[in-house]
Amino acid sequence: MNSICLDSTYKDLTVGLNIDGKVDYTSYECFQEQSELMIPEIKKLLDKHNIDPKSINEIIVTHGPGSYTGLRIALTIAKVYAYALNIPCYSLSSLNVLEKKDECSICLINARSKRSYIGVYKNDLCLLEDQIMANEDVLKYINEHPLYSVCGDTSYLEIEGYKANLVDNMLLLKGDKNKVKDIFTLKATYLKD
Numbered sequence: 001m002n003s004i005c006l007d008s009t010y011k012d013l014t015v016g017l018n019i020d021g022k023v024d025y026t027s028y029e030c031f032q033e034q035s036e037l038m039i040p041e042i043k044k045l046l047d048k049h050n051i052d053p054k055s056i057n058e059i060i061v062t063h064g065p066g067s068y069t070g071l072r073i074a075l076t077i078a079k080v081y082a083y084a085l086n087i088p089c090y091s092l093s094s095l096n097v098l099e100k101k102d103e104c105s106i107c108l109i110n111a112r113s114k115r116s117y118i119g120v121y122k123n124d125l126c127l128l129e130d131q132i133m134a135n136e137d138v139l140k141y142i143n144e145h146p147l148y149s150v151c152g153d154t155s156y157l158e159i160e161g162y163k164a165n166l167v168d169n170m171l172l173l174k175g176d177k178n179k180v181k182d183i184f185t186l187k188a189t190y191l192k193d
Helices: 034-048 068-085 135-144 166-173
Strands: 002-007 012-019 022-029 058-064 089-093 105-112 115-122 125-134 149-151
Touching: 002 034, 002 068, 002 166, 012 034, 012 166, 022 034, 022 166, 034 068, 058 068, 058 166, 068 089, 089 166, 105 135, 115 135, 125 135
Parallel strands: 002 058, 058 089, 105 149
Antiparallel strands: 002 012, 012 022, 105 115, 115 125
16 A cells, blocks of 8 residues: 655644555645655655656555645645546544544644634544644633643643654545545635634
8 A cells, every 4th residue: 555645734844655564754834835855755765766656556644733735735646646546545643643542632733813723632532622722721720630641832832742643644544534525625714704
């Protein structure tokens, strides 16, 4: 099974390639440059492993919440690949893929303006639906749940968060419930107050 994994939710770009269980990926900060860099990064990984794009069997992508433009970049590329190659596409919450495996995880992304995107997960079980919350309420929630792991880039809250390997998590969480039934209806999840 050959899989491509894509995430451009916020300020990072993540591109992963799974070749029959062997995973390689690239992930780095490139805020507002994902549209120029994602396709070349996919090509680099495919070329590095001598993989013909036509031999990709599935694509896995995050659908949000996150940056309006960032979300559309990865989703558009995923939709084109899935349609052109007639392969399955799996769509995951960009918060869910931040979780620490087998632990209750408070997953966070900076929503700016003193707000966070927050979702609480344990594996594929959602304990708190993805939503926007004021940072002061997020900190209160964290304090009320001291046994939960805090996950994501939480430097904006001045606390340390667990940083997951997104590609590994995407491959683990892709299950049937996240399989896109109609690629033309796949849309980003934009949260508003």
